[in-house]
Amino acid sequence: MLGTVFNIQRFSLFDGPGVRTVVFLKGCPLRCVWCHNPEGIDRNPQIMYDPKCCIACGDCAEACLKHRHFFAGGLHGYVREGCDGCGKCAKVCPAGAVTVSGQLMDTDAVMAEVMKDGSAYRMSGGGMTLSGGEPLYQGEFALSLLKSAKERKITTCVETCGYAKAETVKEAAKYTDDFYFDYKATGNGMHKRLCGVTQTLILENLSLLCGLCARVTLRCPIVDGMNDIPEHIEGIAYTARDYSCIKEVHLEPYHRLGISKAEKLGQAAAYDGRPPERGRLEEYCGRISELSGKPCRIS
Secondary structure, three states, X not given: OEEEEEEEEEEEOOOOOOOXXXXXXXXXXXXXXXXXXXXXXXXXXXXXXXXXXXXXXXXXXXXXXXXXXXXXXOEEEEOXXXXXXXXXXXXXOOOOOEEEEOXXXXXXXXXXXXXXXXXXHHHHOOEEEEEOOOHHHHHHHHHHHHHHHHXXXXXXXXXXXXXXXXXXXXXXXXXXXXXXXXXXXXXXXXXXXXXXXXXXXXHHHHHHHHHOOOOEEEEEEEOOOOOOOHHHHHHHHHHHHHOOOEEEEEXXXXXXXXXXXXXXXXXXXXXXXXXXXXHHHHHHHHHHHHHHOOOEEEO
């Protein structure tokens, strides 16, 4: 079973209980304006170029069979159209100015990386977390990884936007100990405007997980000028209250890491704001706990 992975992050403490290894799978059906992992949207490998690191050595142009890299007046140029993301340019770049996001890996190769920290999982109650992108977008590969982890007796967590096929969600629930389930906007109108899709399927899958008695943490990005409005804060609270499988709410303040990644992909970031103030997030958390009766914390 092959899938496209764009990062494997070891020793994470924020993506499920205990020490985690987070496997980031490429591909996402959403188009959130504040996306902090834009390199995870397209399922295919992509070239990322940082001109600040380029030393104009010309090695990438010599390696590129598609002639997408070129030099004029001593300056490096790169044409994305026609690039197949093969990564030959990244392999020869001595300065790290050209990198490739995404590589094909099979289940065994991923699990070999995950199991490097098996002792840390046993001591901390941690394990493997699938993230993205949207990990269930590569449904068969995600299921293969989850099954393999359970065969190795390590815990599993899936970070999902909830926009996935119901049969994939149902099957994933058999091998997942915790779901970190995104709640990004309240109502179909706001969700379509900010995330590119309506909320209907997402809430259907949340209901499905509750019917399966899954353990769910509601994860809610808070973005200044976008979704930090009373209607959405109350929407978070009432969703946490009404869905019995939700055990806790996490508020996640917007951060700017996605901006530089978008630039390296040749894209303009759709949103360029500042993280919300801590005091305001604490007020939101208090209000959510009051209305929902569920714990709320800031991630």
